Each structure stands twice: as C-alpha cells, then as structure tokens.
Amino acid sequence: MDLKLFFNPTEVDVDQSPTSFQSSIYVNRDKMPDHEGMDIALIGLTEYRGGDNSSELASAEAVRKQLYALKKGYGDYGIIDLGNFRNGPKIEDTYLRLKEVCAYLMEKNIIPVLFGGSHDLDLGQYYAYETAEKLISVLNIDNAMDFDGEHIASNHIGKIFKHSPNYLFGYCHLGYQSYLTDQKSIELLDKLSFESIRLGVVKENIKDIEPIVRDADMLSFDLSALQALYAPGASNAKVYGLTGEEACQLCWYAGQNEKMSSVGIYNYDAAKDSKDNKTAFVMSTMIWYFIEGYYHRKGDKNFKSNDYLMYEVHLGGEPETIRFYKSKLSERWWMEVPNPDSEGLFNRNRMIACNQSDYDLALKGEIPDRWMNFFNKV
Template identity: 85%
Template sequence: MDLKLFFNPTEVDVDKDATSFQSSIYINRHKMPDHEGMDMALIGLCEYRGENEKADVKSADEVRKQLYGLKKGFGDYGIIDLGNFRNGPTLEDTYLRLKEVCGYLMEKDIVPILFGGSHDLDLGQYFGYESAEKLVSVLNIDNSMDFDDDQSPAKGHVGTILKHSPNYLFSYYHLAYQSYLTDQKSIELVERLSFEAVRLGVVKENIKEIEPIVRDADMLSFDMSALQAFYAPAASNAKVYGLTGEEACQLTWYAGQNEKMSSIGLYNYDASQDSKDRKTAFVMSTMIWYFVEGYYHRKGDKNFKSNDYLMYEVHLGGEPETIRFYKSKLSERWWMEVPNPEAEGLFNRNRMIACNYSDYDLALKGELPDRWMNFYNKV
C-alpha cells in the first residue's frame, strides 16, 4: 500500500533535543518514511463532520506540538508519524479509508494510534478488523453511551458497531459512563448482550481493579469527554465530573501493556475550545506517551502452556466443577480459563479471561466470578 496517498505531511517541528520524543521517531514531512518493521504509527485526524463541522481541523497538530516536546521514554522506539489523514469526499468515505489503512497497518503488526476528530471515526478503526479473521473485543471509554443514531454519527457510532454486518464483535466494554448522562435502556441492552459497563464511580474507586478489562480488549476507543472539563476543556461534552488526567494516563498505560491491544483512538478534541496553555492537547499527548511506554514494557504474556505461568485449579463443587487460574511469573497478572472443548477457530483465542487475584479469591470461597459467567454464556 502506498500510504502517502492517504496522508498530508506534518509541518510541526518543536524540539531538536536528542532526548525528545520528536527526535526519537520517524516523521512524514517532505517524504514518507519507510514503515516496514515499525511498531506503532501516529495518525492525526481532521474529520469532524460526524459531530461539529466548525471544529478546528488542525487540532491534531496541537497534540503533536505537545507530544513532540516530551522526553523519550523506555525502549528502542519504532514509531512513525504518518501525518494527518486525508478526509474522503463524504464522511462514509473517510470511514472506509480509515478501515483500509488501519487494516493494512495491523496486518503488518503496526499499532495505529489515532488522535483528533469526532468519536464516530472509531468506526473506521473497528472496520479495520473485518479481514482479520478473528473476533474482536472493543473497549470504549466515554461519559455516555452513544447508541442513538437518530441524532448524529458521533451519538450513534456504538450502536452502529453493535449492528454491523458481518458481525465479528466478541465483547464490548464501556468504562466511566455517568449514570445521569446515560439512558437506562442502553445500560440494560449492554447487560442483556452479556457485555460489560462500568460507571465512573466504580472506575475511580479502585482503578487497579479495572486493569483486567483493559487487558481483554483488542481495540481502545477513548472519548476525551470522559475526562473532567478541568482537564479537557476542548472536549465538547466534558462535564465537571469525570476521570482525572492521571487516571486517563493510567488507563492508556494499561492499554499499552496489553499484548492483545492492536489499535487505539483518542477522539473528540477541538483545539478552538482549548485553553491558552493547550491543556487538553497536553493531556492527550501524555496519554499517547503512556501508551507507548506501556507498549515497550510488555512482558510477552501469550503462551499459557509455558513454564512462565503458575496454574491453580479451584474446585467449586457445583457447575462448573472447577475453574483454572493462571498467574504469570513475569508480570504477576492473572487469567481464568473458560473450558469449551468445542470452541475452535474464532472462539479459541477468547477462552482465557483476564482477571485479578480477587477473582481467584472469590472462587476459593465457592463463588463464580461474574466475568467468567458472562464469557461462558458467549462461547
């Protein structure tokens, strides 16, 4: 694929310091760099027709200005900034172009990092998995559930994902929704489909308990409106209550560490609404930085048959009779297995569920973890 056909070069040039983020990556300025062998690809988005056509179409470059000035983190970077994505003649054309590019990059084991644009652009991100021949788990972080396609594409994109054909959605997780902004019917729909929704208060109460949910996802879609307006004044729907900047960075750090996570999108940033010191752009840039940092701290938690894992079999005395738990010696993270001898092909990769020690402790008391039962119902 000739990627330069899909991108406009960036003119952002901030920090010549050898220790800066900018000096540690390959950037599409006058010539598209070679992307072969790269780990991640930065993609600026300028498409806002799904929600607010008056938004600043140069918003992605404001994030770049903040990101480029940060110091390089851990690891040997293999990161390319492809530039700003060229919109299609119609909004639907933009989705399809994004689908093509994201699908291509993921086939090359390059993680797309999308930033800017309206939240409905995660449709292009999700469509990119269509040819991957696997079932996909989607993590959406937003202060409300966007199921209403009668309003705008940005208010109905999740409903579009749920109804999309062909259907390759295995799990849908929604974090940090605010009850007073969310229709109860949407919450009931998520529960009825054996998906999972966690309200803001639960996320903030103990964010470490949320890590297994992030670890189970293939794709992260993050609406900046999930943050408090203090941290994200340029997110159109941000409220007084929400995640802090530190909590948002913690979640993207978890996402980076997730071996399954193959794409991430940070959406709903309008630079024209940002503070003079570009507070929202700075928060977004640090979220990207923490994702990159998490990526280069991955422990290789994939082969559960290796000697890198301890296996614990808990006898429940009911149905199921036992549950197997696995603990990584490398990362000390936990998983539980859903036994299903008939599960082959698409379902097979989803038999291991990320969990915490608290789930293991619950099983020791003879109780079945809710997440185990939800997954069992699906497979």
C-alpha cells in the first residue's frame, strides 16, 4: 500500500534536544518514511463532520506540537508519524479509507494510534477488523453512551453493535456518568452480556480496572470522559470525570496489553482549549504513556510455560473447578473458561484477565462475575 496517498505531511517541527520525542521517531514531512518494521503508527485526524464542532487541522497539529516536545521514554522506538489523514468527499468515505489503512497497518503488526477528530471515527477503526477473521473486544471510555443522537458521533456505538458482519465478541463501556446516561442503554448492555462501569467505580480503585483494559483488542477513548478542568478542549467535557493522571494510567494499561492492536483518542477541539493548550498536553501525555506501556510489555502469552503458576480452585458445584494463572514476570492474573464447543473464533478469548480478588472470591466458593459473563456469551 502506498500510504502517502492517504496522508498530508505534518508541518510541526519542534526544535528540541536529541533526547526529545520528536528526534526519536520517523516523521512524514517532505517525504513519507519507510514504515516496514515499525511498531506504532501515529495518525492525526481532522474529520469533524460527524460531530457538532468545526475543528480542523489545528487540533491534530496542536497535539503533535506538545507530543514532540516531550522527552523520549523507555527503549528503542519503532514509531512513525504518518501525518494527517486525508478526509473523503463524504464522511462515509473517510470511514472506509480509515478502515483500509488501519487494516493494512495491523496486518503488518503496526499499531495505529489515532488522535483528533470526532468520536464517530472509531467506526473506521472498528471496520478495520472485518477481514481479521477473529472476534474482538472493544473498550470504549466515554462519559455518555452514544447509542442514539442527532449527530453520528452520538450514535456510532449503536452502529458498531448493528454492523454486519458481526465480529464483536465483547464490549465494555468505562467511565459513564449516570446522570448523562439513559437507563435503557445500561439494560441493553446487560442483555447483550456486555459490561458497563460507571465513573465512581473507576475512580474508587483504578488498579481494579486493569484486567478489563487487558482484555480489549481496540481502545476508543473520548476526551469528554475527562474533567473539564483537565480537558477544557474536549468537545463535551463536564465538571466531573477522570483526572489527567487517571487517563494516563488507563493508557499505560492499554499499552501493556498484549492484545491491544489499535487505539483512538477522539473529540479534541483546539478552538475550545485553554491559552496554554492544556488539553493538547494531556492528550499528548496519554499517547506517551500508551507508548511507554507498549515498550514495557512482559510477553504474557504462553500460559503453558514455566513463567506461570497455575491454581485450580474446586467449587463443588457447576462449574466444578476454575483454573487461575499468575504470571511470575508481571504478577498479573487470568482465569480460564473451559468450553469444548468454543474452538476457532472463540478460542483466543477463553483466557480472561482478572485480579487476585477473583481468585480469592473463588476460594470462598463463589463464581466471579466476569467468568460467568463470559460463559453466558459463549
């Protein structure tokens, strides 16, 4: 694929030291760099026709300016900034172009990291999995549930649910605010055996959220999930929400997730941002922390190796036992849902990320909710 056909070069150039983030990556300026062998591809988005604001190129470039000035993190980077994505004549064309590019990158084992644009652009991100021949799990972080609304950015999740062919295995909505959410939307997720976790639960102990992030293949993050104090430039931020630190922590978890294959951070409006570009800075540090998490991955894949401790808990009912696995390297936990009829597409999802608290619960003879939720789906 000739990627330069899909992108406009960036004009951002921050004069920084050799230790800056900018000096450690390949950037599409005068010429598109070679993407072979890269780990992560940064993609600036300028499409806002699906939302209710009119931001354009300035938003993606504002984030880029803040990101480039940060210091390089851990390890040797294999990162390319492809530039700003060229929109289609119609918004539906932008989705399809985004689908094509993201699918191509993921086939090359390059993680696309999308930033800017309205939240409905995660449709293109999701469509990219159509030819992957696997079921995926989507993590959506937003202060509201976008199942219906006047703009497509307010009903894009509903379109994901209805999309055919259907390759959506799991969906979790993280950080919703109850006073912004129709109770029927929560009931719909329960009926579909999907998860919804309100803001208060996330903030109570964010470490308990890590297994949920670890189970996702795709992350769609609406900046409106943050407090307006931290993200005045988010399209629909409220007084209450995640802090900047909590958003970065979630992005760190996403980076460490071995399954995570695409990330989108949406709904930044540079025209609404503070004079010191506070939102652009928060968004750039979220991207930075995802990259840091990626380069700190522990290689948690082969559960039959000696790198894992296996615990079998006898419940004395149905199921009779549940197996738990703990990594000696990362000290993270998983639990297995045995189902002889779930080979093929379901097979890769049979190991569920969990906490030690789920293991402790099983020792008391109780079945963890996430185990039962998965069992019901398959």
